[in-house]
Amino acid sequence: MTSFSRIRDQFARFGELREQLRDRWNGDIPLPAVLADFYEQVGPWGATYHENVGPVGITLSETNISFPPLHRLWNLQAGYRWDASNGQRVPEWQENWLVVADQNADPFILDIETGRILHAMHGTGSWDPAEVAPDLPTWAAALAAVGLVCLEADEDLRNDDWEIKPEHRALALQDLIAVLGDEQEAECFLEILEF
Template sequence: MTKQEKDFSDLSQKLLTTIDGSEYHELVRKIVKKYGEKMRQETLQTLVRAVKESEITHARDFVIARISELVTENDTELAPFFYEVINQGLPYWAFSGLLKVEGDKCYPFLVDYLQKEDSKENKGSAIIALAEHSGQPFNSNLPSDPAYWQALPMEKVLEWQVQGYPQNKPQNEFPFLITHPQTDLEKAVAKIEQVLAKERDFWKVNSYQYNNAILQAAEKQVIDKIKERWELPTLYLTFLERFSPANDAFLKDINLYGANTLIAHQCGYAFSSPDDEPFPDWNAHWLVIADKDADPYILDLSKSDGNDAPIYKAPHGMGVWKLRKVSGSFLEFLEKL
């Protein structure tokens, strides 16, 4: 046994036997960070055992979320595990993992699940996962957290079922950017597109990850709803109109929002839901355009020169928003990504 294998074995054994909740969470994080890539299969096996065998049952959702992050479409042997935890009442983080390993084969199962009794949050999580995998806009203009949804968009889901579960195959519309960028914005987007292209090469079309690695022109009605709420700098508006991430682009640990998710992502920062009044501690000129671990990146519209505006970052959960300037403009922010 190599030193690495022994270390992994020791950590795994501690994880499976500890009765300390804090130690349990820390061991999960350590195993995933240290061995999630170089010993991925072994890590998955250990995490699955932890869900099934550990006495720390209240943390099973946390572990299932890590498993869903680690699996790929090649881990089909884990499909029974995801079906099992969903049926056992631990579905929230399992839907995306199931869709990764089963693909469209699990669509009927998930639609059937949505018609059974369960919480709005769990069903909302299933709908979000289905939307991201299929490319269907079930949750368009809804908050990213289903806890804030007024109602589930079941009519859309059931209509999709009747149609035979069609998938919208996103296409990269901007290959010219790689070789012929003209403006500074196009040059910045071209670099982002190169990063996303590598992700798409790794994932199959219509996989959960592939659909999150697409730039596309936003639909007019989506842009119109955004313009009704905010007067945007020209450069940022052009970005949303022409080069918008289909969902969120994950770049350097930052979630960069696209037009389809921009309004919904303001929930929890600016308001509880898009129809509610803004929170009293939120400046009406602040627009959250990205986040890192829920810490918002804010485009300050009050400082717009008409073409661009500076970007600030603020830690969440502090009781008060303390903004720190991170970029003099949105263009500069993109270039850093």
């Protein structure tokens, strides 16, 4: 398992990080210990563009995966745990699921009971998430690996058809194998990210 201090060093390339203590959590369920550790030790904070909004969190480059600051994490549950239009609980959303980040509204979910990270597609009519990582530190390290490839490629990342260039995908795959330990898992991870 990757340490949060290493992940912090990688995440720092994507925006401001700040230690966020557990008392910033405003959810209706207890904050899972691993998530509390993530926010204390990594602490995605982000820039403040409007004072009335506050910090917006960080996005990992071209992956479009966004992490809110801890005090906004409970609000991220709207549209998943409860219907954002009427506040009613979504019946098929399991109590042990907590959205920790999203990619264009597709949630990455911490399964509080198992510690696994799941991913689901929004707009399909039901929530049917699949496992993407065995735990939050592994998942965050894998995301950082792909995000750093994007960041370092900069404007050279995509070809004229707006597809990821093969050499950058190969580099991301290589870095993911180092994190996940398995080429097939790394390939599946890239497919989920549509990379």
